[in-house]
Amino acid sequence: MADLPQAYVVHETPTRLRLKIPARRHDKAYFGEASRILAEKLPAARIDANPVTASILISGPDSSRLLIENGGPFRISLEPESQVGALGQQLQALNQRLLTMSAGRVDARAYIILALLLSAMFQIARGRVFAPAVTLLWYAGEAIRAWTPEETRR
Template sequence: MLPAGYIAHRIGDRVRVRIPERKGDVAYFMRVERDLAACERVMYVEANPLTASILLRYTGANDDLRRDAINLGLFAIEEMPSSVNPVLTATSERIDQLDRFLQRSSNGSFDLLEVAFVGLIGASIIQVLRGQALGPATTLLAHALTILALYRSRRIGR
C-alpha cells in the first residue's frame, strides 16, 4: 500500500506535498525525488525527509499529479485531514460564543475584536504613564495595531 500524500498548498505550478508517515525516511525521499525528476510534467523537485515534504514545479493539474505519483508507485494523494486539536477547537468555539454575545448585547455596535483593540490601547497608555514606554507599552500598541489591520482587511474584503 502506498503512503498517503497531501497537497499542503499550490500556487501556480509550485506544489508542496507532505507525506507524514515517511517523515525521516531519507532513502524513500531520495527515491521520490529521483523518480519525480524523471516525470515530464516536473520542472523541479526537492524532497526533504526532515519535514516529510516535496516541493515541485509541476505543469499538470492536481489530478495529473495524483495519477503520476500512483503510476510511479510513490504515494497516493488524499484530502488533507483536518487538524484536530481539542484544546484549540474548544477555545476557538468559546471565543466565537463570546464574540456573538458581545455583538448581540451591543445590537451590533461592537465585537470582540473592537473590545480587544480598545483594551490594548488602554493598557499601553497605562504602561506609558508608568514609565514603561519602550517595553510593555510598545508591545501592547503593536498588538492593537495588528488588530486594527485585521479589522481593516476584513472591512475591505481582503
C-alpha cells in the same frame, strides 16, 4: 513502494506545490526514491524532498496538474489530518457558544478586537507607545477592516 503513504497538499501556487507525508518523516530512503520517481514523471519540474520535515516541494509550471495526471509514490489528499483542523473546529464551536450566549450580538471577533485594543491601551499607559502599542492598534484596525463587509466600507 507497494504501500503508498498519504500525502497532504499544504501549499499550492500555479508554479509550486508542497506536500507533507508525515507517515514517512525521517525516512531518507523513501524520500530519495520518491524524488527519483517524481523526477521521471515530471521531467520539467524541480523536486526538493526533505525527510526531516516530511515534505516534498515540486516547482515548475502546472506542477499540481501534472502530478495529478502522472501520479506519484503516495496518495494525495487536500485535507490534512492535523491539529490545526481540530483547533479550527474548537474555535468555531467557541464562537458559536459566544453567539448563543449573547443572542447573536457578540462573536469571537469582537473579543479579539477588544483584547487588541485593551492591550494597546495597557502599553500606552506603560509608556511603550511606539512598538507595542502602535502594532497592537494596527492589528486591531486590520481585524476590524478584515471583518467588515465590503458594502459597509464604501
